[in-house]
Amino acid sequence: MSSKEEVGESRAHVVYNGSASRINEIGLQLYPVSEYDSGGGLPYAPVDWPNTGDKWEWRAGKRITSSGAFKDRYLYLPKHFKAPKGGKKNVFRSKISVKKYLQYEYPDMDINQFFASFSWMIPSKQSPSSKDIDFDSDMKERSTSSGTKLQYLLSDSPIRAITCKAGNKICSSLTVENPFPAMLCDICCSEPGFCRDCCCILCCKTISSDYDGYSYIRCEAIIEGYICGHVSHLDCALRAYMAGTVGGNINLDAQYLCRYCDSRLDLVPHALKLLNTCTSVASRADIEKILNVGICILRGSQKRSGKELLHRIESIKAKLMKGVCIQDTFKKESCVDSTGNFSALSSSCLC
Ligand SMILES: [Zn+2]
Ligand SMILES: [Zn+2]
Ligand SMILES: [Zn+2]
Ligand SMILES: [Zn+2]
Structure with a gap:
């Protein structure tokens, strides 16, 4: 994921309100940003941790809460850091995943202090209501200004709910209604042709619903009100040591480990x-x-x-x-x- 691509996109927005900056409880000056904006360090990412000179990076997503903050925000490890285990990219989508990573890598650290050093909340330049009204024009503007951006928008736009990106006519997304909204994913789900509901997160091929879907597993972890929803062939997961009973660091006992959200699922x-x-x-x-x-x-x-x-x-x-x-x-x-x-x-x- 290149966060550099997002820089300079903010001019595409015509609606600016609440653009005045404000000071948060710990004295950080918070300024509103546009969707997909990104940056390094304070106020939205930590600095000088774990070592002096380390700079974490942040990126805003698209959706906005009723209070005008970004629902989706991403935290990136400092550039010279290794990605968390499991081969994932060095990006975190939730406080929970950051916490898990830190607890694993730095068991003795003070996590509260870490989160207190920057603002997880990123205020948006756009109010929720103006965003809804502007959706169509915004979409056109973006698709013409940058072709690659359109894929981003499609991956989490309402269009996703009614079509299968993999072109699978029997995809469960076309029939099954989920009580929880799907978590925003800008890794696999931003790929054209990848459908979260019917493509294996490990091999990207479609899953089969034969015999009640015996051959695949869906991650139903709910994180902060969103369902993960990524699926994997059990064969692929077994081969990747992400299912079954696996020792060592992975440590599974008849479980499945979701590549996307690191949740563990009992396979019994x-x-x-x-x-x-x-x-x-x-x-x-x-x-x-x-x-x-x-x-x-x-x-x-x-x-x-x-x-x-x-x-x-x-x-x-x-x-x-x-x-x-x-x-x-x-x-x-x-x-x-x-x-x-x-x-x-x-x-x-x-x-
Ligand atoms: Zn599908
Ligand atoms: Zn995905
Ligand atoms: Zn597979
Ligand atoms: Zn998951």
Whole structure:
């Protein structure tokens, strides 16, 4: 993300109100800025932390609260810093993600003092009402002044709600209504052709809703009133060590780690859902595929719920491999068969 691109965009705005600066509680002079404006250091980003001379950067988003502050604002690490683990870019979208990063990198620091050293709130030059009225003209102005900017606007404009950017006719964004608005994302979601609702955040290919969507996982983390909503193929997440049971720094136990927001999701309920899905699948090969996903995400789990479910899925799979009738395979009571011999059952079954 180049924050330099945004500089100089402010002339595109004709509506200026409340442009007088004001002093906040800690003596910082806060001045209103335009959408997508950016800058370095105070008052909207920390300076001299952790080392003297370090300068964090900030950028305003687009949406504005009723009190005239930016709903979306971004904080960037000083330029020479490494991006947070997980290969993400060096940008934070919420106080929570900054906090998580700091707690991990600097466990002994005073986080309150860090947030008190600058203003997280960025006042907007535009009032919320004038913004709504000006939306169309603003959009035209921007699309002609800079082609690249249009993509930015499209990614979080209302247009997103009614079309799938990946051109997927069965995208869930076209049918499912979410009670929470989606979090603004200017990483993957600003890419043309990437749809948050149906493109895997790891491989960018579309997900499949076959068999109740057994093969993908959606992050439903709610952060500050917004849903993350990014999806990932379970296969991709397993390969990237972002799902299942993973040791070391990642430290997952039958969980999924969202690449976008770093939230952890328990995968035991997903595995249980897979098992239920299987009961209405007729193809043995497909059942096996679905069960294998369940086995992969539960394998190695130290949780009781994970271990128990893994045992159950493995025993069902074993029965299936031995040729037991599909209906009988899913009868829970048949699991207690301690002999491990299911041939009697299958020979009497005609399906
Ligand atoms: Zn889509
Ligand atoms: Zn995204
Ligand atoms: Zn994928
Ligand atoms: Zn997420």
